[in-house]
Amino acid sequence: MQSFTFELECLPPYSFELTVHKPAGWSWLTRNEVYENGTIWSGIRLALDTAVGLKLRSVGTVDKPRVRCEAFTRREPSTEKKSELQRVVRKKLSADEDIREFYSIARKDPVLREVVNDLYGMRDTPMADVFAAAILAVTLQMAPWKRSIQMMNSLLEIYGEKIDFDNKAITIWPTPQRLATVEAEELRKRCMLGYRAQNLKTIAQTLTKPFPSLEDLERMTPQEAKKKLMELRGIGEYSADIISPHPGFALDVWSAKIFHKLLFREEPKDPRTAIPRLRRIAEERWGKWRGYAFIYVLNDLDNLSKKFNLKLS
DNA sequence: GCGTCCAGGTCTACC
DNA sequence: GGTAGACCTGGACGC
DSSP states (O other), X not given: OEEEEEEEEOOSSOOXXXXXXXXXXXXXXXXXXXXXXXXEEEEEEEETTEEEEEEEEEOSOSSSOEEEEXXXXXXXXXXXXXXXXXXXXXXXXXXXXXOHHHHHHHTXXXXXXXXXXXXXXXXXXXXXXXXXXXHHHHHHTTSOHHHHHHHHHHHHHHHSEEEEETTEEEEEOOOHHHHHTSOHHXXXXXXXXXXXXXXXXXXXXXXXXXXXXXXXXXXXXXXXXXXXXXXXTTOOHHHHHXXXXXXXXXXXXXXXXXXXXXXXXXXXXXXXXXXXXXXXHHHHHHGGGHHHHHHHHHTOHHHHHHHHTOOOO
């Protein structure tokens, strides 16, 4: 493997550790990335034929954030590829996102006041690509978290692309091209996808044709992006919110229970019917920062449970 | 050990 | 446009 190193500065406050290794265990770019002592080994696909291994660590502080990145490629990358990779890593780290307005809103909010202190500097980061986000969304549907993990891990292990570098083996998400050629029955059996198998295969087939990338979707209005994503088979409002790069509030039954308890101090009688109301409240209360409110709360459940004397996790 | 229930939604048919 | 019912299947739970 060839490797090259670069450093990038991030807009403070920025916590590298909390951003790439979230307390709730959410991964940064792929599920089987490795995080040890402040260093993360992960990977991303630049183009269909260019899988890149990444090794990142902080060389700064939350208030003077700086990240060192070593990138591993099979062939010596061109100057253009190198600068493209730097741009992509910046984007995937949300290094240029200014969250001061969120903190200003949060500090006046009785719920968020707690979480921004606990998770100071944490960023919401975009998914690897539309298909990786769709895999997450589809495997989350109608399944307990353990089963979602089981489905995602099988997809990665059987159809993902392995990158060996720096004594680590990281697998990145399969391409739509790869899954589009697999029989739905095989997906169902080998990855325990159930009825989701046909949906995922159809999504893969759709994405092998021209379809907006995450960056294209970001340039659209939130409504346009959502509408486009809901054209994908098996992608409804919840899943579109997960995939869309625009700030959303991807409430499902699990998160609806949590937010209902936090906002009203009681369990909702029917969590599914409470979702539209909670969405409206989040939009009115946190506006364009509701996506940040969402990830900050869900990554701080243990602390919130103690502070508000509620059973949230 | 075995049976039952249901989950971090979506689609379709029917009204 | 609103809504009940079906959808896979592994794991939790009660017995």
